[in-house]
Amino acid sequence: MFDSLTLATLPPADETLRPAVRAFIDEHITAIPMDRRARSWLGFSAEFSRALGAAGFLGLTLPKAYGGHGMGPFARFVVVEELLSAGAPVAAHWIADRQSAPLLLNFGTEAQRLKHIPAICRGEQLFCIGMSEPGSGSDLASVRTRADRTGRGWVVNGQKIWTTNAMHSDYMIALLRTSGTPADRQTGLSQLIIDLKAPGVTVRPIVDLTGDAHFAEVFFENVELGEDALVGNEGEGWKQVVAELAFERSGPERIYSSAVLLDAWLRHLQAVNRTDATALVGRLTAELTTLRAMSIACTARLVAGESPVVEASIVKDRGTSFEQELPVVIADDLAAHPEEPVGDDLYRTLLYVTHIAPSFSLRGGTREILRGIIARGMGLR
Amino acid sequence: MVMNELLEPFDRMLEAAAPVALVRAVEGGGSAASMWQEIAGSGFLDALVAEEHGGAGLSLADMEPLLEALGGRAVPLPVAETMVARALLADAGVAVPSGPIVLVTAMAQPVPNALVAEHGLVDTGRALVLCPVADLAPAPTGVFHSLAARLSGQPQGPSLARLAGGLRPVAAVLRSALIAGAAARLCDLTTAYASDRIQFGKAIGRQQSLQQMLAVMAEDMIACRIAAQLGAAHGTGVSALAAATAKITTSSAAPRIAATAHAVHGAIGISEEYDLQLLTRRLHEWRMADGSETYWSEVLGQARLGDAQASVDWVRQAVFVEQ
Numbered sequence: 001m002f003d004s005l006t007l008a009t010l011p012p013a014d015e016t017l018r019p020a021v022r023a024f025i026d027e028h029i030t031a032i033p034m035d036r037r038a039r040s041w042l043g044f045s046a047e048f049s050r051a052l053g054a055a056g057f058l059g060l061t062l063p064k065a066y067g068g069h070g071m072g073p074f075a076r077f078v079v080v081e082e083l084l085s086a087g088a089p090v091a092a093h094w095i096a097d098r099q100s101a102p103l104l105l106n107f108g109t110e111a112q113r114l115k116h117i118p119a120i121c122r123g124e125q126l127f128c129i130g131m132s133e134p135g136s137g138s139d140l141a142s143v144r145t146r147a148d149r150t151g152r153g154w155v156v157n158g159q160k161i162w163t164t165n166a167m168h169s170d171y172m173i174a175l176l177r178t179s180g181t182p183a184d185r186q187t188g189l190s191q192l193i194i195d196l197k198a199p200g201v202t203v204r205p206i207v208d209l210t211g212d213a214h215f216a217e218v219f220f221e222n223v224e225l226g227e228d229a230l231v232g233n234e235g236e237g238w239k240q241v242v243a244e245l246a247f248e249r250s251g252p253e254r255i256y257s258s259a260v261l262l263d264a265w266l267r268h269l270q271a272v273n274r275t276d277a278t279a280l281v282g283r284l285t286a287e288l289t290t291l292r293a294m295s296i297a298c299t300a301r302l303v304a305g306e307s308p309v310v311e312a313s314i315v316k317d318r319g320t321s322f323e324q325e326l327p328v329v330i331a332d333d334l335a336a337h338p339e340e341p342v343g344d345d346l347y348r349t350l351l352y353v354t355h356i357a358p359s360f361s362l363r364g365g366t367r368e369i370l371r372g373i374i375a376r377g378m379g380l381r
Numbered sequence: 382m383v384m385n386e387l388l389e390p391f392d393r394m395l396e397a398a399a400p401v402a403l404v405r406a407v408e409g410g411g412s413a414a415s416m417w418q419e420i421a422g423s424g425f426l427d428a429l430v431a432e433e434h435g436g437a438g439l440s441l442a443d444m445e446p447l448l449e450a451l452g453g454r455a456v457p458l459p460v461a462e463t464m465v466a467r468a469l470l471a472d473a474g475v476a477v478p479s480g481p482i483v484l485v486t487a488m489a490q491p492v493p494n495a496l497v498a499e500h501g502l503v504d505t506g507r508a509l510v511l512c513p514v515a516d517l518a519p520a521p522t523g524v525f526h527s528l529a530a531r532l533s534g535q536p537q538g539p540s541l542a543r544l545a546g547g548l549r550p551v552a553a554v555l556r557s558a559l560i561a562g563a564a565a566r567l568c569d570l571t572t573a574y575a576s577d578r579i580q581f582g583k584a585i586g587r588q589q590s591l592q593q594m595l596a597v598m599a600e601d602m603i604a605c606r607i608a609a610q611l612g613a614a615h616g617t618g619v620s621a622l623a624a625a626t627a628k629i630t631t632s633s634a635a636p637r638i639a640a641t642a643h644a645v646h647g648a649i650g651i652s653e654e655y656d657l658q659l660l661t662r663r664l665h666e667w668r669m670a671d672g673s674e675t676y677w678s679e680v681l682g683q684a685r686l687g688d689a690q691a692s693v694d695w696v697r698q699a700v701f702v703e704q
Contacts (some may be wrong), residue, residue, distance in 0.1 A: 001565065001568050001572070001599060001602070002520060002603055005603055005606075005607070006606065006607065007607055007610035007611060007614065008703070009685060009701075022704065066383070081443050081693060082693075085691060085692070085693040086691075098464075100691055117483045176592050235488035256693075259691075259692060259693065262692055263691050263692055266685070266686065266692065267689075269686060270686060270689065275686075277682075278594035278678075278679055278682035278683055278686060279675050279678040279679050279682055280513050280626065280682070281678075281680075281681075281682035281685050281686055282629065282677065282678030282679060282680065282682030282683070282685065283629055283633070283674065283675075283678040283681075285626075285682065285685045285692065285695075285696065286608075286625065286626045286629035286630055286677075286678065286681055287629075287630070288692060289608075289611070289626045289696045289701075290604050290608045290611070290626060290630045291604075292606060292693075292696065292701075293607045293608070293610075293611050293701070294603065294604060294607050297607055314596075314599065314600050314603055317596070317597075317600060318604065362537060368589075368593065371592065371593045371597070372589070372592060372593075372596075374596035374599055374600070375592035375593070375595060377569075377584075377599075378572050378595060378596070379572065379576065380572065380575060380576065380586040380587070380591075380592050380595060381586075381587065381592060
């Protein structure tokens with residue numbers, strides 16, 4: 001079962017990227033406080049993303065003809081691992097670099113590629129993904145927001161919600177109904193590029209329980225789009241979205257969301273010279289190590305040209321369970337020693353991760369949906 | 382790939398040499414001699430022996446899928462252990478006995494398969510001593526159909542230099558591969574059963590609650606496989622930290638995998654005549670053998686806390702083999 005998912009090694013050529021990206025990160029993030037770095041891929045800095053693009057670390061897997069670097073998924077793994085484990089603020093370019101550009105490369109027209117991909121590689125065009133709606137969460141095929149043909153292109157009406165970074169983004173790639181009704185489910189859905197500065201678009205940030213506003217609701221009222229807004233083929237939006245989600249679910253971002261917290265806690269244990277958490281440290285380290293190996297194994301399937309939808313779900317489900325366990329066991333450990341002072345930054349980081357952790361197994365597909373995908377891969381449904 | 386070329390003939394050989402009926406007979410006290418003869422005759426026992434000593438010179442990484450096959454078929458003999466012992470003995474220039482050899486990493490607790498072994502390669506803390514099991518007063522544990530035995534006394538026999546870190550790391554990696562193999566087989570059996578068993582008018586595998594359990598079982602199974610491969614990636618001179626990672630992951634998962642397999646199968650799964658128990662009993666035995674998850678967590682945690690690097694840097698350097 002899932003026999004092709006076996007141990008793989010990062011090639012030395014891709015490892016050569018690591019020192020350079022490490023030096024770049026060290027230069028740019030030392031001034032960022034720990035609890036800001038704990039925001040992981042929700043940490044937003046347009047300047048950081050542009051600098052990263054200028055330094056050549058965006059669009060690694062995209063062709064040189066479009067401003068990318070023509071490397072493979074392993075190269076991206078190395079760079080992403082460095083960014084995430086250090087807690088670099090990658091949100092600005094994250095979705096564009098990971099999903100939107102590969103989507104446009106696979107399904108977009110030449111004009112769409114030229115308009116967007118080079119700018120994404122420079123960290124200058126920011127994208128969000130419009131999937132969830134007030135009535136459509138895990139049941140994504142029930143989307144109601146419509147794009148209807150006009151003589152000149154499309155007109156969009158409806159609403160998206162929980163859209164990560166919509167308020168900072170230039171464009172949204174939205175999954176919209178272009179024919180039929182919600183009862184038609186997966187048929188009649190298409191992906192369209194929406195310029196978020198177009199008349200009729202209203203973006204309203206939503207404050208989360210940590211006080212951040214990392215997501216938003218987006219309203220469309222008679223938003224006029226050109227013919228060139230359609231990505232890929234009309235009516236094939238569902239198929240395209242499924243392919244795209246394999247990119248979203250397989251990366252190391254499903255392991256390292258709590259890495260800043262883990263390392264801060266280890267430094268605390270070392271500073272107070274405590275040994276009663278040694279077995280817990282060992283167990284967590286083993287899980288991190290195994291997950292890293294699983295994520296590299298999944299990346300190897302991307303390298304082999306596959307779309308490892310089920311394998312990526314396996315890594316994401318296990319990875320997010322680990323990310324969510326960390327704040328729980330670390331809080332217990334720290335509070336089991338009432339006489340031991342805990343630094344303000346560690347405390348704030350712990351509570352930030354504790355509070356945001358439920359999102360880890362919501363974003364990009366809930367735990368229950370992913371397990372359903374795995375069960376289908378096992379032939380159970 | 383070397384792996385597939387070897388795995389298929391090896392698994393075919395095991396299918397013929399260790400059919401389930403014979404596995405059961407050996408567990409019930411019957412002779413394992415014919416099974417051992419067939420396995421020994423296949424030549425695979427010298428797979429890890431260096432070419433200059435007449436072996437195949439394969440690495441532990443090459444052999445890991447074959448060790449999984451031993452676990453999946455519940456082979457009631459210390460085949461993996463003998464492969465490692467023969468490589469170490471040949472390297473040291475010690476004459477290799479023809480029978481099964483167990484790796485003895487602790488005398489205080491039962492040693493799996495010691496009742497069907499002729500020799501033990503005993504880690505005394507100072508050296509590795511090749512000693513006939515009969516000289517170590519093997520005592521059955523009294524556990525139904527277990528081939529483990531308690532050993533005692535001072536091991537006497539040819540001695541060889543101890544590996545850095547002793548025998549336990551390599552033994553733990555072997556256990557991890559066996560657990561991974563049994564886990565894979567249990568996933569197959571349990572998924573098939575869930576698809577066949579009808580209750581409430583449909584296959585129980587159509588129930589979402591079962592699908593969620595089985596998905597987690599598959600995640601654990603893959604984690605076991607990849608962790609075992611990570612442990613085996615360093616060769617026979619296994620790094621204690623890679624072994625720790627492998628054994629923590631597999632020993633933690635083993636009871637969960639066994640529990641799900643039994644939960645899905647219902648009462649028939651705990652019956653003697655049904656094959657499930659051949660695998661789940663072994664999972665529990667292997668989980669405890671050569672250090673449980675907490676034993677190895679202490680080892681890994683101590684090393685981790687002794688180093689100031691960030692976690693990703695540390696695991697890359699301490700556990701992963703980078704080219």
